[in-house]
């Protein structure tokens with residue numbers, strides 16, 4: 001394990017922030033306080049954090065409809081995110097995007113995406129920018145198992161490979177696309193698909209932050225050194241429904257409670273660092289408390305914040321229109 | 323007559339047509355749901371439950387769940403239609419058409435013409451459209467003007483549950499490709515819907531209100547808003563004719579022009595953006611053909627030339643509302659040349 005104390009604390013704080021954020025959004029949605037379509041990332045935190053910890057501001061990511069975790073991991077402001085999800089003017093996108101389009105280009109976060117398979121081509125573009133301008137940056141497309149079947153994704157593998165782009169495709173396989181099992185919908189294997197395009201590929205247990213972090217380091221380093229694109233197949237479980245309101249009747253009995261008890265990424269992380277005497281339980285507990293306060297404050301502020309007004313309706317359609 | 327929701331009416335039309343004709347099949351993402359999953363089969367019946375119960379009734383051979391590969395499965399529906407099946411494919415949200423448009427507008431729409439009249443492509447693409455769901459820019463668009471623009475496609479927009487059943491059965495029996503637009507905010511709205519199958523012919527508008535003073539031409543969900551306005555203004559002795567065009571292609575120009583001439587004051591209501599819309603199309607038609615009968619310029623009520631915003635505060639301002647329609651009606655009435 002090569003992570004410093006600070007890195008370990010940071011990783012835990014990030015994962016806890018995502019979890020607390022999603023749990024709170026779930027609660028607020030259930031209470032009728034948040035409108036629209038909301039897709040939660042709880043259970044999948046190790047992927048966003050394991051990858052984004054290797055990234056800086058010159059690096060880009062493109063996310064999916066399940067984008068809150070990627071946003072937080074890439075350094076987006078949590079309070080502005082919460083305000084966005086409540087549709088407020090102070091939100092990260094002025095209330096115009098909402099959960100499904102939350103983005104912060106200044107942080108290299110190219111947006112959650114309402115279109116499955118929308119991200120991979122954009123990431124080829126971000127990687128092309130990095131390569132052309134010689135920034136040393138890389139670009140990562142987070143893609144669901146369902147999104148892996150979209151033509152845009154497969155075309156992007158080919159393009160990234162033949163242009164030798166510093167692009168990474170992270171297939172976040174949570175077992176389902178809506179109610180459809182990935183074991184049925186995905187022909188062949190993710191790693192085998194990458195092999196078909198001559199891309200290095202890895203499969204990793206997404207409940208295990210340390211495993212994700214190690215693989216991420218390798219593929220990101222390779223891309224930075226000019227070694228071209230890679231694919232990582234991350235396997236884990238989503239805790240909530242496809243979207244908020246999904247009754248999840250397609251899932252196995254006790255599927256979620258069992259995995260949450262035995263394979264939860266935060267629990268596994270805690271166990272591991274405490275057993276190895278790398279961090280004290282009290283340090284982790286303190287992070288939990290601080291994160292809880294942060295999320296609570298963000299929510300209270302988001303609720304109290306003003307809505308956008310009529311003057312905002314027609315702004316931002318163009319840079320200029322003449 | 324039994325009351326049924328828009329959702330039930332569509333489900334019933336699909337079931338009755340599948341019972342009548344074994345060549346009718348359904349496909350789409352989670353149209354049944356639960357494929358390969360450990361829990362319940364038919365877990366979804368589409369994201370809003372519209373196709374629920376059809377898979378248990380007809381089996382997985384005729385109700386096909388698909389991967390998220392719209393180019394492939396919408397194209398497969400087109401290819402199957404050209405070779406002997408009558409597929410009804412679900413493109414969940416019309417906003418996703420960007421992923422698969424080639425198969426619709428270059429393939430399905432043009433086969434018959436390009437192949438010298440030898441092709442028949444009886445495919446129906448059901449799709450959700452419209453704002454009001456707080457679903458933001460990529461899940462709220464109308465886009466039917468884009469499909470209407472393409473020769474070879476037919477485009478239907480049912481305005482209530484009765485219309486939905488009749489127009490969908492017509493769509494399935496029609497030998498041309500039909501894009502069937504379902505407004506996502508209307509699935510729970512009820513109307514009287516006969517149990518037996520029936521069709522509503524394409525290209526025949528429906529006059530839902532009759533009045534002497536102003537003609538409001540509308541489509542889809544906007545018909546209901548226009549009806550509300552007509553009923554309200556009737557109490558003030560302002561007579562409003564409301565025309566539900568039902569299909570944007572073919573378009574019943576005759577009814578539009580006749581009702582326009584009768585009042586000489588026309589408002590066109592379209593939930594889409596104003597440019598190259600049904601509103602601008604119909605306004606131009608009326609101006610070209612009935613200039614002499616008009617007592618006021620044709621007025622358009624549309625969404626603005628902007629994407630659909632997420633924030634409820636903005637989305638409510640965005641959608642053409644009954645209040646905006648009423649204001650437009652009063653404006654054309656007040657016009658004094």
Ligand SMILES: Cc1ncc(C[n+]2csc(CCOP(=O)(O)OP(=O)(O)O)c2C)c(N)n1
Pocket residue numbers: 039064065066114115116117143144145146147148174176177178242351390392414418421
């Ligand atoms: C082009 C397109 N097709 C379909 C959808 C509807 N949709 C949204 S999320 C989703 C499932 C995505 O599954 P997956 O990629 O595995 O991501 P997960 O939801 O599991 O994170 C579907 C079908 C969409 N948004 N865009």
Ligand SMILES: [Mg+2]
Pocket residue numbers: 144145146172173174175176177178
């Ligand atoms: Mg998935």
